[in-house]
Amino acid sequence: MTRPEPRKDAPEVAALLAPDLQAMLAQGAAVVAAETEELHPANLADIASALPADQILALLRALPAPRAADLLEYLDEELRTSLLEEMTSSQAAALVSEMTPDERADTIEELADERADQILSALGSDARGETERLLDFDPNTAGGLMTTEFVAVSQDDTVERALERVRALARAGRREAMHAIYATDGQGRIQGVLSLRELLAAAEGTKIADVAWTDIVRVPTTADREEVARLVSKYDLVAVPVVDDTQRLLGVVTVDDVIDAIVEEQTEDVQKLGAVQPLETPYLQAPFWSLAKKRGGWLVLLFVEEMFTGTALRYYQNVLAGAISLVFFVPLIVSSGGNSGSQSATLITRALAVGDVELSDALRVMLREAGQGLALGAFLGLIGFVRALMWGNGYDVATVVALTLLLVVTTGTLAGAMLPLAFTKLGFDPAIASSPFVASFVDVAGIVIYFSIAARLLHLG
Amino acid sequence: MTRPEPRKDAPEVAALLAPDLQAMLAQGAAVVAAETEELHPANLADIASALPADQILALLRALPAPRAADLLEYLDEELRTSLLEEMTSSQAAALVSEMTPDERADTIEELADERADQILSALGSDARGETERLLDFDPNTAGGLMTTEFVAVSQDDTVERALERVRALARAGRREAMHAIYATDGQGRIQGVLSLRELLAAAEGTKIADVAWTDIVRVPTTADREEVARLVSKYDLVAVPVVDDTQRLLGVVTVDDVIDAIVEEQTEDVQKLGAVQPLETPYLQAPFWSLAKKRGGWLVLLFVEEMFTGTALRYYQNVLAGAISLVFFVPLIVSSGGNSGSQSATLITRALAVGDVELSDALRVMLREAGQGLALGAFLGLIGFVRALMWGNGYDVATVVALTLLLVVTTGTLAGAMLPLAFTKLGFDPAIASSPFVASFVDVAGIVIYFSIAARLLHLG
Numbered sequence: 001m002t003r004p005e006p007r008k009d010a011p012e013v014a015a016l017l018a019p020d021l022q023a024m025l026a027q028g029a030a031v032v033a034a035e036t037e038e039l040h041p042a043n044l045a046d047i048a049s050a051l052p053a054d055q056i057l058a059l060l061r062a063l064p065a066p067r068a069a070d071l072l073e074y075l076d077e078e079l080r081t082s083l084l085e086e087m088t089s090s091q092a093a094a095l096v097s098e099m100t101p102d103e104r105a106d107t108i109e110e111l112a113d114e115r116a117d118q119i120l121s122a123l124g125s126d127a128r129g130e131t132e133r134l135l136d137f138d139p140n141t142a143g144g145l146m147t148t149e150f151v152a153v154s155q156d157d158t159v160e161r162a163l164e165r166v167r168a169l170a171r172a173g174r175r176e177a178m179h180a181i182y183a184t185d186g187q188g189r190i191q192g193v194l195s196l197r198e199l200l201a202a203a204e205g206t207k208i209a210d211v212a213w214t215d216i217v218r219v220p221t222t223a224d225r226e227e228v229a230r231l232v233s234k235y236d237l238v239a240v241p242v243v244d245d246t247q248r249l250l251g252v253v254t255v256d257d258v259i260d261a262i263v264e265e266q267t268e269d270v271q272k273l274g275a276v277q278p279l280e281t282p283y284l285q286a287p288f289w290s291l292a293k294k295r296g297g298w299l300v301l302l303f304v305e306e307m308f309t310g311t312a313l314r315y316y317q318n319v320l321a322g323a324i325s326l327v328f329f330v331p332l333i334v335s336s337g338g339n340s341g342s343q344s345a346t347l348i349t350r351a352l353a354v355g356d357v358e359l360s361d362a363l364r365v366m367l368r369e370a371g372q373g374l375a376l377g378a379f380l381g382l383i384g385f386v387r388a389l390m391w392g393n394g395y396d397v398a399t400v401v402a403l404t405l406l407l408v409v410t411t412g413t414l415a416g417a418m419l420p421l422a423f424t425k426l427g428f429d430p431a432i433a434s435s436p437f438v439a440s441f442v443d444v445a446g447i448v449i450y451f452s453i454a455a456r457l458l459h460l461g
Numbered sequence: 462m463t464r465p466e467p468r469k470d471a472p473e474v475a476a477l478l479a480p481d482l483q484a485m486l487a488q489g490a491a492v493v494a495a496e497t498e499e500l501h502p503a504n505l506a507d508i509a510s511a512l513p514a515d516q517i518l519a520l521l522r523a524l525p526a527p528r529a530a531d532l533l534e535y536l537d538e539e540l541r542t543s544l545l546e547e548m549t550s551s552q553a554a555a556l557v558s559e560m561t562p563d564e565r566a567d568t569i570e571e572l573a574d575e576r577a578d579q580i581l582s583a584l585g586s587d588a589r590g591e592t593e594r595l596l597d598f599d600p601n602t603a604g605g606l607m608t609t610e611f612v613a614v615s616q617d618d619t620v621e622r623a624l625e626r627v628r629a630l631a632r633a634g635r636r637e638a639m640h641a642i643y644a645t646d647g648q649g650r651i652q653g654v655l656s657l658r659e660l661l662a663a664a665e666g667t668k669i670a671d672v673a674w675t676d677i678v679r680v681p682t683t684a685d686r687e688e689v690a691r692l693v694s695k696y697d698l699v700a701v702p703v704v705d706d707t708q709r710l711l712g713v714v715t716v717d718d719v720i721d722a723i724v725e726e727q728t729e730d731v732q733k734l735g736a737v738q739p740l741e742t743p744y745l746q747a748p749f750w751s752l753a754k755k756r757g758g759w760l761v762l763l764f765v766e767e768m769f770t771g772t773a774l775r776y777y778q779n780v781l782a783g784a785i786s787l788v789f790f791v792p793l794i795v796s797s798g799g800n801s802g803s804q805s806a807t808l809i810t811r812a813l814a815v816g817d818v819e820l821s822d823a824l825r826v827m828l829r830e831a832g833q834g835l836a837l838g839a840f841l842g843l844i845g846f847v848r849a850l851m852w853g854n855g856y857d858v859a860t861v862v863a864l865t866l867l868l869v870v871t872t873g874t875l876a877g878a879m880l881p882l883a884f885t886k887l888g889f890d891p892a893i894a895s896s897p898f899v900a901s902f903v904d905v906a907g908i909v910i911y912f913s914i915a916a917r918l919l920h921l922g
Contacts (some may be wrong), residue, residue, distance in 0.1 A: 414680045
C-alpha cells in the first residue's frame with residue numbers, strides 16, 4: 001500500500017478506512033504496525049472506533065506498546081473503559097504503563113473501583129505509587145490535571161549541559177511535551193523557566209540561572225482548573241508548573257489539558273444558563289433517568305418559584321374580575337421582565353467569569369443597568385401602549401400596560417444584574433443566579449407591579 | 462533593588478507596584494530597563510496600566526524596542542489604541558514593527574482607518590506588505606489568526622542541518638514560538654511536521670523526511686476559527702499550519718491565539734443564549750446606546766413573538782370568563798413549557814457545538830426528548846394537580862392543569878430539541894434557536910393547549 005497522499009481540505013478525515021484496517025489485521029501485526037505508523041493517533045482512533053471490540057483488541061495487541069497506548073488514549077471514554085474491562089489485568093497494566101502519568105491516572109479513574117485496583121496492583125511499584133498520588137488529587141484542580149513527567153535542570157548547569165540532558169531525555173523516548181524547561185535549586189525548588197527555543201538560542205558557556213526567567217507563573221496543586229486556564233490565557237503559556245508549599249516542583253499542567261478543561265467548564269456554564277445540572281457525559285451517552293433527574297431538579301425548583309405567580313394572581317382576583325382584558329397582557333408582561341432579566345444576568349455573569357466586571361464595579365453596573373432598563377422599558381412600553389389601543393382597550397388600560405412594562409423591564413434588568421453580583425459577594429457561583437432563576441423571580445414581581453398599578457389607575461380591587 | 466522573592470500563592474500579582482515604576486522612570490531609562498527585565502510582560506502591563514498615559518509613553522520609550530512591543534501587546538485594547546494615537550507615526554511604526562506579524566496586524570486593525578494608514582506608510586516595505594496581506598483576511602478565520610513567522614526546513618535536509626537552522630533563527634531573535642517545525646519540498650509545499658523535541662531526539666545523519674510525520678493536520682486560510690479550535694482540541698496541537706490551494710505553507714496559528722478564540726466564541730454563545738447580540742467589547746466598555754441596541758433588538762423580537770399569547774388569550778376569552786380560576790395557572794403553565802424547552806435547546810445546541818450530537822442523530826434525539834418530556838411533564842403535572850386541589854379547585858380544574866402540564870412540557874422539550882437541529886439542517890447557526898426564542902414559541906403553544914383542554918373538559922367556550 002502506498003502512503004496516503006496529503007489530503008487537501010479535510011485533514012481530519014483519515015484517508016484509511018475501517019475495512020482497510022481489517023484487511024491489514026488479517027495480514028498480521030507487522031503489516032498493521034508499519035502501515036498505520038504515520039497516522040495521527042486521533043485519526044487511527046477514529047477508524048478503530050468503527051470496528052467491533054474484539055478487532056480493536058487485536059489491533060491494540062498488534063501495535064507496538066507506546067503506539068497502542070496512544071491509540072487507547074484517543075478513544076472515547078466509554079469504549080476505552082469497556083476495552084480495559086475485557087483485557088487481563090496484566091495486559092491492561094502493560095498498556096497503561098506506556099501512557100504519560102496524567103493520562104494513566106485519568107484512564108484508571110474512569111474504571112470501576114475493583115477493576116482499577118486490579119490494574120493498579122499489576123503495575124510496577126513506581127508507576128503504581130505515582131498513579132495513586134495523582135488519583136488523590138481532585139480531578140478539577142491543578143494536581144488532578146498535572147503530569148509528573150517534566151524537564152527540570154539545575155540552575156547551576158551550563159547551557160550545553162542542560163541541552164545534553166534534554167536530548168538524552170528526548171532520545172530515551174520521554175513522551176511528555178518539552179515546551180518549557182524548569183530550572184531548580186538543590187532542593188528541587190523552582191527558580192526559573194525557559195523555553196526550548198531560548199535554550200537553543202543561549203550562548204554556550206552561559207549558566208542556566210542567567211538565561212532563565214525568574215518571574216514564574218506557578219500554581220499550587222489545589223488551584224482550580226478555571227484558575228489554571230485563566231493564567232494560561234493571560235500569560236500565553238504552553239505549560240504551568242505545579243509546586244508544593246515550599247516551591248518544590250511537583251508536576252506540570254500542559255496546554256492540551258487546559259483546553260479540554262476550558263471546553264468542559266464552558267459546557268457546564270452553558271448548561272447552568274439553560275437550567276440543567278452539568279452533565280458529566282456526552283448528551284447521547286447520559287443514562288435516561290440520570291438526565292431526567294438533572295433536569296427535573298431545576299424544573300421543579302423553577303415550578304415552585306413560579307407558583308407564586310398564581311398566589312399573586314389570586315390575591316388580585318378582584319382587580320382581574322373588574323377588567324378581564326387585563327389578563328391578555330399577563331404573559332407578555334411576565335415574559336418581558338423575564339427576558340430583560342435574563343439578558344442582564346447573562347451579561348454580568350459572563351463579564352464576571354472573564355474578569356471584565358469585578359465586585360468593586362457593583363455601583364457602576366447598577367447605574368448602567370438602571371439606565372438600560374429605563375431605556376428598554378420605555379421602548380417596549382410604547383409598543384405595548386399602541387398594541388393595547390389596537391386591541392380596542394381604552395387609554396386607561398393602555399397606560400397601565402405601558403407603565404407596567406417600563407417598571408417591569410427596569411426591575412428585571414436590575415435584578416438580573418445585581419443577583420449574580422450578590423451571589424459572588426456571598427461566595428456562591430454567580431451562575432446559580434442564571435437566567436431562568438432570575439426570570440422566575442421577575443415573573444412574580446411583574447404580576448405584583450401590573451396589578452398594583454391597575455388597581456390604582458383603574459380604581460379596582 | 463533586590464529581585465522579588467518567589468511569590469507563593471498569587472503569581473499573577475506583580476511584586477512591583479506602580480509607584481516603584483514611577484520612581485525608576487525618574488532615575489532614567491537604563492534603570493527601568495534593567496529593573497523590569499525579569500518581569501513577565503503581562504505583569505509589567507498590569508502595573509503600567511495604573512500609570513497616567515504620559516508616563517506609560519515614557520516607559521515605552523525607556524524600554525528596549527522588543528520589550529516595549531511586548532508590553533504594548535499585553536495592554537488593554539482601548540489603552541493600546543489611545544497610546545498609539547498619541548505617538549508620532551514613526552514612533553508607532555518603530556514599535557509595531559517589533560511585534561510578531563499577527564500581533565502587528567491585530568494592533569493596526571483596532572485603530573481608526575486614518576491612523577492605521579499613517580502607521581502602515583511609516584513601516585518598512587516588507588513589514589507593510591506582510592501586514593496588509595494579513596489585514597485582508599477575515600479576523601475570525603485561520604488567515605486572520607495566523608502569523609507568518611514559522612520554522613520551515615527542507616525535507617531533504619539532515620537533522621543536524623535543520624537543527625543548525627533552528628538555532629540560527631532562535632539566535633537571530635525570532636520571537637514566534639517554535640513548537641512545531643515544518644518540512645517542505647522545493648515549492649514550499651508542506652510535506653511533514655515534527656516537534657522540536659523530535660528533532661533533538663533524532664539520530665544524526667537522518668533525513669528530515671524520514672523523521673517528520675506525514676499525517677499533517679492543516680487548514681486553508683478561510684477555515685473558521687471554531688474549526689481551528691476544534692482541530693487543536695482534537696489533535697492536542699500547539700500550532701496549526703495554514704496552507705493555500707497548492708499546499709504551500711502560508712502561516713501558522715499558535716495555541717495562545719486559539720485559546721483566545723475559544724474564549725471569545727464562548728462569550729458569544731452565552732450571550733446568544735441570553736438573547737443578547739454578541740458584544741465586541743468588554744461589558745463596561747460598551748457604549749450605552751450600542752449596548753441598548755444590541756439588547757433591544759432581541760427584546761423587541763421576543764416581545765412581538767410573545768404578543769401572540771395575548772391573541773390566544775383573547776380567542777379563548779369565553780373559556781376564561783367561564784372559569785376565572787384558570788387564569789391563576791397561566792404564568793405557571795407558560796413558564797413550565799418555556800423552561801423545559803430552554804433546557805432541551807441548551808443541551809442540544811451545546812451537544813451540536815462540541816460534536817456529541819450530529820444531524821444524523823435527529824431521530825434518536827427526538828425519541829429521547831419525547832421520553833424526557835413525558836417523564837418530566839408527568840412529574841410536574843402531578844405537583845400541579847395537588848397544588849390546584851390545595852387552592853380549592855375541583856378535580857375537573859386540577860385534571861385540566863395536570864394534563865396541560867404533561868402536554869406543554871412534552872411540546873416544549875420536543876420543540877427545544879428539534880429547532881436547533883432544524884436550524885443546523887437549514888444552514889443557520891443553531892444558537893439562533895436559543896432558549897428565549899424557543900421559550901416564547903412554547904409560551905403561545907402552552908396557552909392554546911391549556912384552553913383547548915379546558916374548553917373540552919369543562920364544557921366551556
